[in-house]
Amino acid sequence: MPIDYKITKIVVRCWRGIDALELDLRPGFPNVLIGSNNAGKTAILDAIALVLNSPAFGSQWSPDQNDFYCDQKGNRSAEFIIQALFGASADNGYPAVRGVGKPISVRGMQVRGTYKDGKARHQRTLLDEKLQPILIAPRTALSNDDKVKWKDHGVNWMQYYARPDEISSDVPEVWLFRPQEIDASLFIWKRGPIARLSRLLAKRFLLEKWTIEREDGKTSPMPDTLYKAHQFFQESVEKFPFWREDMRPKLEDAIGRYVGSQAKVDLRPDVQLFEDWIAQQLTISLGTESAGVVTPLSSMGDGWQSIIRLAALEALSQYSSEMKDRVVILLEEPETHLHPHLRRKLRKVLAALSKNGWIVMYTTHSPEMVSFDSDQVITRLLRVSGAVSANTIHTDNIAAPAKLQSKLDERGAHDFLFSAGAVFVEGRDDGFACRVTFDCTGVDVDGRSISITQCNAVSVIPAFAAIAKDLGIRWCAVTDEDRLPDGSINPKTENERKKIDALLTKGDKQIQWPGKLETCLGIAAPEKATPELTEPLLTHKDWRINHPQYYSAVGRIATWIDPLITI
Structure with missing residues (x-):
């Protein structure tokens, strides 16, 4: 059975600002990390890159004291542990290592850092089925007699x-993209989407049978002609008089004096180097033509480079051969430099890469990078008293009304995910009235990270409230009392309010407009409380006196936002 495993879980303990955290990775679902600044999003991306041996944390990297968790009392941990755990359908689907004895299947990778006496160290190891570091014996143990006989020979067991380098061919390729290093996300350590496309092109360039139509009307079979040209180049270099009669003898003589023996120097570029050279030329030659001038990719601005990266990722998603390889894409705020439409496009491209087999995780502050209507695992990080907690939802478990509203309102439907609290209202008019009132009374909802989210109908509010509850976001639901002509409450509305009540936790609240918003503002049927009608009413200096029922209800919303607020 070929090696066929997936990374299923990330475990982080005492790493930077994270005391303890576990993230399950679900195949086919991009992992979206949201949360306020300093919640730990970047630390998680760095932890994954570190444990998977990303070039971003090369052989020269070493931890410092700030990589070890420190609590609010100033107690710094003496150890951090980061693990990437594997899952496979069969034991021989995992990578394996072997010393003396049977092969040992690898169930994960670990980085352990230690901090002692002001010195920080780290060690990378592979984990066995008990998630313990794998110990390997390269040779059999000596008998007791042989231990005595050969004790001075350094041949003991x-x-x-x-x-990790013992399974390097089976470890995923890791791309860590940061917004301040957009060019690196294209060319990083011979990796990244442009480099991968270039390698694919170079490989096909030299393997496929194709022809070139020459100007003299003849055809040249490829890649045979190219290989012959390469062979001719090799031979010509060796026979070049300046090299053969001048430079090579001098170079061999100089090297011979240093090493104390006769030296021989050859110039023979092999085919593999030839492939690498072609890939390199294809990479650095990519450019965009504007007004007849071709601009090299490396000379473009960050915005253009972001678009090229998006295009390259989209192109890669269409090659099944590339999707078979294990690739982990870690992106910090990938929406940077992109306008809203392209952010939504990037979200869809990343979803396609994830669905086709790559692991995708990104942090974001952009509602356009989230969708309830597509497969995503959304994790909200929250720092409380120095510790980080994580609340997660899987979008395939979200109720249908919230999915529909996500389609109707690409931005507003997701804005509350990034808030400290959400006010869920039925319609646009309710949200507008609240915003006008808060603006006029100095209630800074944006400064307090409070979202006023239009749900479009009372029947949708329970679905949004459930999402907020699962992610640990406090919320306030505002609905019409919705009385019928006979004075009774509409049974459908009453039923939805019961659903909302069932979701209430300590920090949540449900508020009703007496009758409905129009009744509170004295707007007679059949008129609606449109922004054009409500703004003059709510900006009038006597609005509190003129509309006491509205004042009472919106005052309760303000008190929910902050008990110290008086409007």
């Missing part, structure tokens, strides 16, 4: 911890 020993063990060492298996390291």
Whole structure:
């Protein structure tokens, strides 16, 4: 059975500002990390890149004291642990290592950092089925007699911890993209989408049978002609008089004096280097033509480079051969430099890459990068008393009304995910009235990170309230009392309010407009409380006296936002 495993879980303990956190990775679902600044989003991306041996944390990297968790009392942890755990359908689907004895299947990778006496160290190891570091013996143990006989010869039995480079061919390629390093996300350490497309093109360039129509009307079979040209180049370099009769003898003589023996120097570029050279030329030659001038990619602005990265990722998603490889894409605020339409496009491209087999995780502050109507795992990070907590929802478990509203309102339907609290109202008119009132009375809802979210109908509010509850966002539901002509409450509305009541927690609230918004503002049927009608009413200096029922209800909303507010 070929090696066929997936990374299923990330475990982080005492790493930077994170005391303890576990994230399950669901195949086919992009992982979206949201939360306020300093909630730990970047620390998680860095942790994953570190444990998976990303070039971003190269061989020269070492931790410092700030990489170890420190609580609010100033107690710094002496150890951090980061693990990436694997899952496979069969034991031989995992990578394996072997010393003396049977092969040991690898169930994960770990980085353990230690901080002692002002010195920080770290060690990368592979984990066994008990999630313990794998110890390997490269040779059999000596008998007691042989230990005595050969004690001075350094041939005793020993063990060492298996390291990630022992399964390097089976470890995912990791791309860590940061907004301040947009060019690196295209060319990073010979990795990234442009480099991968270039390697694919170079490989096909040299493997496929194709022809070139020459100007003399003849055809040249490819890549045979290219290989012959390469061979001719190799031979010509060796026979070049300046090289053969001048430079090579001098170089061999100089090297021979340093090493104390005769040296021989050859110039023979092999085919593999030839492939690499072609890929490199294809990479650096990509450019965009504007007004007849071709601008090299490396000379473009960040905005253009962001668009090229998006296009390259979209192109990669269409090649099944590339999707078979294990790739982990970690993006910090990928929406940077993109306008809202392209942010939504990027979200869809990342979803396609995830669906096709790559692991995708990104942090974001943009509602356009979230969708209730597509497959996503959304994790909201919250820092409380120095510790980070995580609340997660899977969008395939979201109620249908919220999914529909997500389609109707690409931005407003997701804005509350990034808030400290959400006011869920039925319609546009309710939201507008609240905003006008808060603006006029100095209630800074944006400064307090409070979202006023239009749900479009009372029947949708329970679905939105459930999402907020699952993610730990406090909320306030505002509905019409909705009385019928006989004075009774509309049974459908009453039923929806019961659903809302069932979701209430300590920090949540449900408020009703007496009758409905129009009744509170004295707007007679069949008129609606449109913005054109309500703004003059609510900006009038006597609005509190003129509309006491509205004043009472909106005052309760303000008190929910902050008990110290008086409007």
